Ligand SMILES: Nc1ncnc2c1ncn2[C@@H]1O[C@H](COP(=O)(O)OP(=O)(O)OP(=O)(O)O)[C@@H](O)[C@H]1O
């Protein structure tokens with residue numbers, strides 16, 4: 001136990017024999033049938049797999065949105081598999097950054113306010129540093145001039161960038177992204193991927209789910225699921241990653 | 257603190273997403289609260305006026321009035337004497353020990369004249385104590401005095417309206433008014449201040465109006481005019497034979513009022529057959545008025561509760577729709593770290609803001625009750641002067657009086673309504689699993 005805890009310090013998270021079953025009226029759906037892997041700090045993992053293989057289920061578990069049927073999930077020194085609803089919420093607000101396929105910004109809030117939502121639920125008044133950090137993040141994702149805009153006044157790519165800034169505001173252990181480029185055109189997708197790359201270079205751990213090989217090749221590592229099990233787990237060489245990045249730039253549609 | 261302020265700011269922002277919808281919801285509570293305050297203020301205004309009228313009769317008094325008996329009890333030929341008699345007055349004063357003072361009163365409709373100005377009014381024969389018992393205040397001169405009462409004096413005192421109408425230019429003191437029906441004159445020795453009407457007594461529904469009275473000593477009236485009064489009106493000749501129209505008794509102690517009234521009724525049981533007197537006890541009237549007022553209040557509170565209930569259901573309806581509509585937002589917030597508690601607080605804050613807005617605006621509008629009623633009356637008086645004159649006196653003089661408790665109560669109830677009707681939608685919102693909520697379109 002103690003050993004595991006100490007190990008955990010160098011890992012953003014550790015998944016140990018994670019199982020998830022959905023009990024329906026007529027049948028039991030076994031969405032995850034025992035998945036184990038570690039994500040070291042600073043890793044950039046792409047989760048792939050056919051539809052229905054359990055990618056989203058796994059990501060929800062990693063994001064502490066749902067509890068596994070069995071197995072352990074270590075975040076820092078804590079096994080979140082045993083936590084109750086309130087404890088999970090606290091973990092989410094302090095240790096996890098989410099980026100969704102459909103951006104999921106809150107309509108009635110401005111860019112700045114959206115970025116600060118996770119801090120709001122930490123319950124303390126915003127510190128001066130936190131405020132400063134919000135503005136820095138907005139600037140970093142290129143929205144320094146649009147702080148008071150509402151989501152409806154922004155393009156899809158801009159909204160996704162706000163979401164990325166929001167995922168970073170609480171300085172999370174890792175960023176979880178479920179098909180973050182799924183709703184975006186190739187040029188905007190590229191912007192987002194470059195942003196992720198930059199964050200990863202700066203040391204952020206990123207775990208993203210994707211359908212596209214081109215996107216997965218940009219990650220450091222690809223985990224493939226099939227029927228709720230880990231099919232394979234391989235590391236992308238730097239050559240593969242550079243080639244994918246170059247390919248994306250070359251194939252960018254010419255601007256009209 | 258940050259959370260509280262943030263939550264309230266957030267709820268205002270969220271409500272602002274649908275301004276019209278929020279406004280209509282607020283309207284429900286607004287109407288409820290305003291109507292409570294208005295209804296209570298108006299009923300208090302009416303009640304206070306009724307109490308004031310009864311109280312001006314005096315809680316320690318008992319009035320015995322002569323009333324015209326039903327026609328089948330009168331003989332068909334000639335004039336039947338009826339009502340209170342002077343002997344009975346003396347008998348009461350001598351035999352009932354709790355009586356402190358007693359006033360005999362004789363009154364009749366008369367015409368008064370000065371120069372060519374004529375006025376129909378009421379001639380009242382009374383004793384000097386009358387002024388004090390009926391709370392008459394003098395504007396000039398003095399009321400009829402003992403010496404005047406004992407002598408066959410021809411002094412008189414004018415009520416405010418009589419003085420105003422008969423003497424628009426002259427000083428009435430020292431002038432003589434003429435009674436054409438009796439062909440005699442009276443010297444004006446006093447003029448009264450205007451006085452509000454008192455409660456209806458003696459079976460008549462109309463409040464007693466003292467503005468057209470002329471007071472003379474009762475013995476003078478007895479000597480110069482007598483008990484038999486003929487009134488000749490175009491087309492009819494009517495007459496009455498009455499010794500006294502009213503005896504007003506005052507007891508030493510308010511506690512003795514009821515007991516004395518019983519004694520008086522027993523002593524005057526000879527009148528039971530004719531049904532020609534009525535005993536009025538202001539204290540009992542007062543109790544009646546209070547009971548009526550209470551019933552009206554209960555009624556008002558019931559109406560108000562119903563309208564607040566309807567307002568509350570409106571809030572709940574809107575909040576349920578809002579929760580469904582904002583399921584996705586709830587999912588996002590949960591994913592970003594909101595606890596169930598935060599979601600509940602957020603939606604409760606929204607309903608509280610709605611109901612508080614309704615409550616506060618309702619109270620503000622409620623406070624405008626008095627000025628609004630006055631303005632409405634002013635407008636009505638200007639444009640429909642004649643119709644307004646025909647309305648009951650209460651309507652013409654109504655002064656709504658805000659009941660402070662109704663403001664506090666309405667405020668508290670509007671918050672409670674917001675919380676009670678908001679709690680179910682809020683709990684429903686918080687119960688949703690974050691994943692399902694996020695998946696919601
Ligand atoms: N709430 C649920 N109740 C019942 N079954 C569920 C539930 N959520 C997921 N499943 C089942 O679990 C399995 C895995 O679903 P999951 O959403 O994780 O797939 P996925 O890999 O994300 O697929 P896609 O690529 O289409 O998004 C599927 O068979 C799905 O039907």
Ligand SMILES: [Mg+2]
Pocket residue numbers: 055056057
């Ligand atoms: Mg999925």
